[in-house]
Amino acid sequence: MNNNEIKALQSDFLNWYDQNKRPLPWRENQEPYYVWLSEIMLQQTQVQTVMPYFERFIQALPTLADLAQVPDDTLMKLWEGLGYYSRARNLKRAAQQIMTDYHGTFPQTAAELEQIIGIGPYTAGAIASIAFGEAVPAVDGNAYRVFSRLFDDTTDISKSSARQHFANEIAPLVPKERPGDFNQAVMDLGSSICTTKDPACLLCPLQPYCQAYAQGKQLERPVKTKKIKKKREQYLALVIHDEQGRVLLQERPAKGVLSGLYTYPLINEANLLSESQKVITSTQIAAFFKAQYELTLQQVQLLPVKPVTHIFTHLHWQLTLYTASIDANANLAYFPGRFFTTAAIAAQGLPTLQKKLQARFAAYQKNV
DNA sequence: AAAGCGTGGAA
DNA sequence: TTTCCAAGCTT
Numbered sequence A: 001m002n003n004n005e006i007k008a009l010q011s012d013f014l015n016w017y018d019q020n021k022r023p024l025p026w027r028e029n030q031e032p033y034y035v036w037l038s039e040i041m042l043q044q045t046q047v048q049t050v051m052p053y054f055e056r057f058i059q060a061l062p063t064l065a066d067l068a069q070v071p072d073d074t075l076m077k078l079w080e081g082l083g084y085y086s087r088a089r090n091l092k093r094a095a096q097q098i099m100t101d102y103h104g105t106f107p108q109t110a111a112e113l114e115q116i117i118g119i120g121p122y123t124a125g126a127i128a129s130i131a132f133g134e135a136v137p138a139v140d141g142n143a144y145r146v147f148s149r150l151f152d153d154t155t156d157i158s159k160s161s162a163r164q165h166f167a168n169e170i171a172p173l174v175p176k177e178r179p180g181d182f183n184q185a186v187m188d189l190g191s192s193i194c195t196t197k198d199p200a201c202l203l204c205p206l207q208p209y210c211q212a213y214a215q216g217k218q219l220e221r222p223v224k225t226k227k228i229k230k231k232r233e234q235y236l237a238l239v240i241h242d243e244q245g246r247v248l249l250q251e252r253p254a255k256g257v258l259s260g261l262y263t264y265p266l267i268n269e270a271n272l273l274s275e276s277q278k279v280i281t282s283t284q285i286a287a288f289f290k291a292q293y294e295l296t297l298q299q300v301q302l303l304p305v306k307p308v309t310h311i312f313t314h315l316h317w318q319l320t321l322y323t324a325s326i327d328a329n330a331n332l333a334y335f336p337g338r339f340f341t342t343a344a345i346a347a348q349g350l351p352t353l354q355k356k357l358q359a360r361f362a363a364y365q366k367n368v
Numbered sequence B: 001a002a003a004g005c006g007t008g009g010a011a
Numbered sequence C: 001t002t003t004c005c006a007a008g009c010t011t
Helices: A003-020 A032-041 A047-060 A064-069 A072-079 A086-101 A121-132 A141-150 A162-173 A179-192 A282-293 A342-347 A352-367
Strands: A231-241 A247-251 A266-268 A298-302 A308-311 A315-325 A337-340
Touching: A003 A162, A003 A179, A032 A047, A032 A086, A032 A121, A047 A072, A064 A086, A072 A086, A121 A162, A121 A179, A141 A162, A141 A179, A231 A352, A247 A342, A282 A298, A282 A315, A308 A352, A315 A352, A337 A342
Parallel strands: A231 A315
Antiparallel strands: A231 A247, A231 A266, A247 A337, A298 A315, A308 A315
């Protein structure tokens, strides 16, 4: 593209943005803390989902210093249900990092921002351009889609190398004036006009020079070859009460799904079933708990309710609920978890999987 | 380089 | 039901 064509493209994006930008809470000012927080929350997450979380978060933690000092349980309660929980933990670590290493002031370039935990190439570009006016691209999934169509680019976005390829293509197009608005225009256009399945090309300001549209190939761009296959796994979920009505919850291991979060104790059925065996018995479950945790369960019973299904990015879980009882004075030295009162459970930041299990159990109790 | 990491919604 | 998608980062 020559300079005039680039100028025209920039104007088309910015004019469209001026007419169509959405009024979002994090667009009310360019406060780096808010821009950063919104960008982290928006990773792999839709605007509509993020909105209430963002409002609650800045209400509870209005400044970077507040975030750096927030207790972990408060933090997880604020993030509860949003998913990708390491984002929240990294957010706090990053806040502490900025407080100590940068005296509480955000670094202002993409290159420096990318050194902060949780900030990758996209987020660094977004913050640098939106909050600090640096003319760098913010290459997210929208940018892949918009520019692969505009240039009829067949780069496979499944590959790790695609991001740098598009960054190189887009960098010369980002205007020195209003780089943040340009990047947000790309994203807003990508999420409203240049959509994946049903792009509104007739409403698109770039349609006159969109190379994919010219060839009717907009639905074939971007090229994406990789498909994720979900692994199916069966679990038992144990609702274990003590005499005081407390419930035993287990802390998930530091590695793996839902790490560090609390759920009912979960047992992978594969850990109980031998090759020829098909039915799991209550005795077997009790024996497993004894062997693993030195804990004695009583009255282990299969709950006559529909199993809970939960789908992660790479996993498809089906969980069968059981109830059991345990002595309130049981020694939990070998068990990664603790007893929770009803109030303590409500105050805990829990993953949606656990919420689903609780709801299923509550529905059962109501009908008994 | 590719796999792992949540959740909700749409088709 | 199944699949895919949505403002990615870390290891």
